[in-house]
Amino acid sequence: MNRPEGGSWIVGVDVGGTFTDFSAVNDRTGETHVFKRPSTPDDPSHAILDGLREMAVACGIGLGEVSRLAHGTTVATNALLQGRGGRVALVTTEGFRDLLEIGRQVRPHMYDFRRAFPAPPVPAERRFELAERMDAAGGPVRAPTEADIEAAVEAVRASGAEACAVCFLFAYLNGAHERALAGALRAALPELHVSLSSEVQPEFREFERFSTTTVNAALQSVMDHYLGRLEEGLSAVAPRASLGINQSSGGLMSVARARTFPVRTALSGPAAGVVGAVHAARSAGFGDLVTLDMGGTSADMALIRGGEADIAYERAVAGFPIRLPQIDIATIGAGGGSIAWFDRDGLMKVGPGSAGADPGPACYGHGNTEPTVTDANLLLGRLSPRGLLDGGMRLDEGRARAAFAPAAAALGRSVG
CATH class of the missing domain: 3.40.50 (Rossmann fold)
Structure with missing residues (x-):
């Protein structure tokens, strides 16, 4: 994709199951900003468009100066997982x-x-x-x-x-x-x-x-509708920005290409994270490492050798065999929203079920009453009492404590 003339901000956006993350860099001055907001699972494009507006205000970025938006998406993966x-x-x-x-x-x-x-x-x-x-x-x-x-x-x-x-x-x-x-x-x-x-x-x-x-074929209608909404909204919010979609192999492709071959986006979000990790590692002088990308719903790991990520060609997504080049990533259902529960053997386990972005962990105050990893970290003092998003998202310690009360009683312990 050729970079259009004019504009000086390049924005990357990764939509996860719980949060949508933004990274903006000015290709002329090197100025960088990061921004985070809750995801909107019903329509991920809402979080992207609202987040762009919020980031522009918070970071002083003129959206008319955004020249490119690179988007890692889990829309295809979620459509397969949810049938x-x-x-x-x-x-x-x-x-x-x-x-x-x-x-x-x-x-x-x-x-x-x-x-x-x-x-x-x-x-x-x-x-x-x-x-x-x-x-x-x-x-x-x-x-x-x-x-x-x-x-x-x-x-x-x-x-x-x-x-x-x-x-x-x-x-x-x-x-x-x-x-x-x-x-x-x-x-x-x-x-x-x-x-x-x-x-x-x-x-x-x-x-x-x-x-x-x-x-x-199963993903074409899903991605066509989603990308259509995103393109329409982006043309109003950042009219000079060209939209690129991350591929599972680590590169970018056009929206038209993503509509024709949506299967290539099945693991695009985690793949983009690995590409970023490789770039950061090279800049720091490291060639061999293991990457860990943990979000609210899942954790993704990849092995980097000699400054290059391994490429796999066969993988099953939601039980369907897919043969395409893709960064070799191992994924487990463990994140900040992972729910603690008791199995039939009486042992407490965590995940793979997740509270996601809506309703989210109990401490978000959106109606969830099941204990999650985020609730545990809040009670243990590992999260700032100001909350998340630089104080923009308040956390309710009382709700977290109430969510863990039944589990504590089952274990014969107090919440503390």
Whole structure:
């Protein structure tokens, strides 16, 4: 992305489950500012736009001078975790409609007889076949007829799908048949989001390619709506700012690219944190380190060797296999909002459940009554009595104490 002329502030924003963090740097003077505000889980763009306005007032930054906004987002990841992706149809080569359900001979829970077989990303009633075939060298063996293509288009229309994944055998070598069907789908169903495996993940291993493309299709409507709202709001708040979206591999991509390939943003927030940590470490003369990025909901760790982060190519997000280059990050459900609870064995455990930003820890005073790590730190005196956000968010020690009272009674202890 080329930097537009004019403007002198570059702003980075990371939307987490509890807080939204901003970092602004003046590329002419080197002046820097950081800012934090609560996230808005219902629509993360609200926290970004409101935070820009608040940061401008608090830090004396003219929003008309912001030239670039780099955004790390968890919208795609959360949509997968919460099952809020779009309704997807799949069109594949004749004879391979069940490939997504068959998968590979991998049994992650081999000895758990009660665990149900995971549901496929696209149910059988929305998986369709097209009579087409490429050979192993990418040469056409059987081209789809116009009648076959029209039948596939009508099947997708009748399914009520919001998005369609087109995944043909050996399309990574020759995507001509995928493009032919995509053209017909877009002409007949202009509101339909279409993902082609030959564009999303043009590599061999059809199961991973099909799965990655299907996940991409499921995320297209979610990211399209979110980025549309963000772009519209940003044009009013910071009209000269170009918007870049962080990728899971650590770089930036345009909004148009993020709308087309939203699967590339699945771990963009944590990846951006690793990139920043590598830059800071290099500046300090360190080449080998372990990064720890702990927020309100989760903690992310990465290994840096020789000043470079490791890259992984296969990962499961919310149980869906995804094969794309991404910074190798380990994530656990432990953060400031992690909730303390008792398991059936009577032992106290913490996480992975989190109070998030709304209602947040009990000490926020927004209605949560379960004890969290933040409540414990407040009672232990590790948090300033002035509260968070430089005193802008007051913390209620009484509510934190009340949240821990049942746990203390169960352990035969006092809250202190």
